[in-house]
Amino acid sequence: MKKIQSRFGEIEYDPASTLNFPEGLIGFEDLRDFVVMPNEKDGPLFWIQSVDDPQAAFILTSPTDFFYDYKVIPDGRERQKLGIGEQDDCFIISVVTVSPEHTITMNLAAPVLFAPKTNRALQVILEGTQFSPRTPLPEVAPVQK
Amino acid sequence: MLVLTRKAGEGIIIGDDVKITIIEVKGGGIRIGIDAPRDMKVHRQEVYDKIKQENQEATQWDMADLSALSNMMSSGRKQS
Numbered sequence: 001m002k003k004i005q006s007r008f009g010e011i012e013y014d015p016a017s018t019l020n021f022p023e024g025l026i027g028f029e030d031l032r033d034f035v036v037m038p039n040e041k042d043g044p045l046f047w048i049q050s051v052d053d054p055q056a057a058f059i060l061t062s063p064t065d066f067f068y069d070y071k072v073i074p075d076g077r078e079r080q081k082l083g084i085g086e087q088d089d090c091f092i093i094s095v096v097t098v099s100p101e102h103t104i105t106m107n108l109a110a111p112v113l114f115a116p117k118t119n120r121a122l123q124v125i126l127e128g129t130q131f132s133p134r135t136p137l138p139e140v141a142p143v144q145k
Numbered sequence: 146m147l148v149l150t151r152k153a154g155e156g157i158i159i160g161d162d163v164k165i166t167i168i169e170v171k172g173g174g175i176r177i178g179i180d181a182p183r184d185m186k187v188h189r190q191e192v193y194d195k196i197k198q199e200n201q202e203a204t205q206w207d208m209a210d211l212s213a214l215s216n217m218m219s220s221g222r223k224q225s
Contacts (some may be wrong), residue, residue, distance in 0.1 A: 008208060027197035041215035058203050059211060061218075077184045097203040098210040104217075107203070110196040125188050125196055133199045137218075 004035070005054045011035060017119070019048060022081050025095075025123045026110060031056055045096070059096040063106055066138050072111050072126065081122050082115040090115050095123075097134065109133040 003012050013035040024031050034048040044065050050056035063070050072092045074082065084090060091114045094106040108131035114121045149157065156166040163185070168176040179187055 025200050026193065027200045039211065039215055041212065041219070043215045043219045045211065045215055045218065047211065056204055057206075058200075059206055059214070075183075080184070095200065095203045096206075096214070097199060098206040098214070099202070100205075102210065102213075104214060107196070107199050109192075110199070123196075123200075125186075125192060127188065127192070133195055 002051075004049070004051050006049050006057060007054060008049075008057070011037070011049060013051070015051075018051060019114075020118075020120045021122065022120060023122060025058070025112075026125065028053075028056060059098070060093045060112065061096055061106065063092060063094040063108060063111065066106070067108070067135075070108060070131070072113065072124070074113050074122075074124075078113060078122055078124060082113060082120045083118040084115045088115060088117050093121070104137050105132075105134040106137065107133045108135045 001012050002015050003010055005011075015033075017036075018033040019036050021032050021034065023029060028050075031050040031052050033051045035051060037047045037049055039045045039047065044061050045059060046061075047057055047059045070092070074084075074090050079085065079088075079090075082090065093112040093114050094108060095110070095112065097105050097107065099105070108126075109129055110123055110125045110133060112121050112123045151157065151167045153167050153170050156164060158164055162182050164180040166178040166180075168178050170176075181187055
């Protein structure tokens with residue numbers, strides 16, 4: 001086990017099980033390895049912490065829980081980077097942004113492709129998509145008591 | 146920066162395998178054709194910059210945000 005400092009305190013992690021971004025994230029190309037942190041609460045959210053930069057942490061979620069018609073199929077280049085074949089699983093993940101006004105958006109214009117087989121991930125830019133990098137979360141109805 | 150003047154139909158070769166062709170110049174816009182290897186990413190500058198900025202902003206959160214967000218999402222889910 002190794003330890004890193006983060007904005008949220010010390011994190012202990014297994015270097016063998018980090019999530020690898022062979023190209024980094026866009027604008028963070030040098031940060032390749034992230035620790036996947038489970039959310040303390042139930043739900044579809046989790047977060048990742050860079051092992052190299054204590055400041056770099058992202059909230060992620062599965063966009064298909066909210067947008068049923070949202071589909072991204074990796075192309076040949078992307079599959080090669082992920083180290084997977086056409087038959088292997090590839091999940092779509094979205095980066096979540098919390099604005100200073102606490103509005104919450106998902107970046108559907110640049111999803112993260114995740115290959116569980118190789119534990120690799122790739123952020124891709126969808127060219128000519130109608131999906132916004134600032135897609136608001138669909139309204140959720142208040143809980144009925 | 147290298148600056149070149151090109152006309153419609155003319156092109157530029159970059160390295161061994163990138164070829165850029167000026168397709169059409171019309172109404173203040175220029176249509177450009179790009180032949181590049183499949184493993185080379187090609188993006189419009191403003192699209193790339195926007196994603197970069199969005200990623201920067203996405204690092205600006207704290208645990209209270211995550212907690213509030215989780216509560217909001219799980220309350221939405223119990224409806225279905």
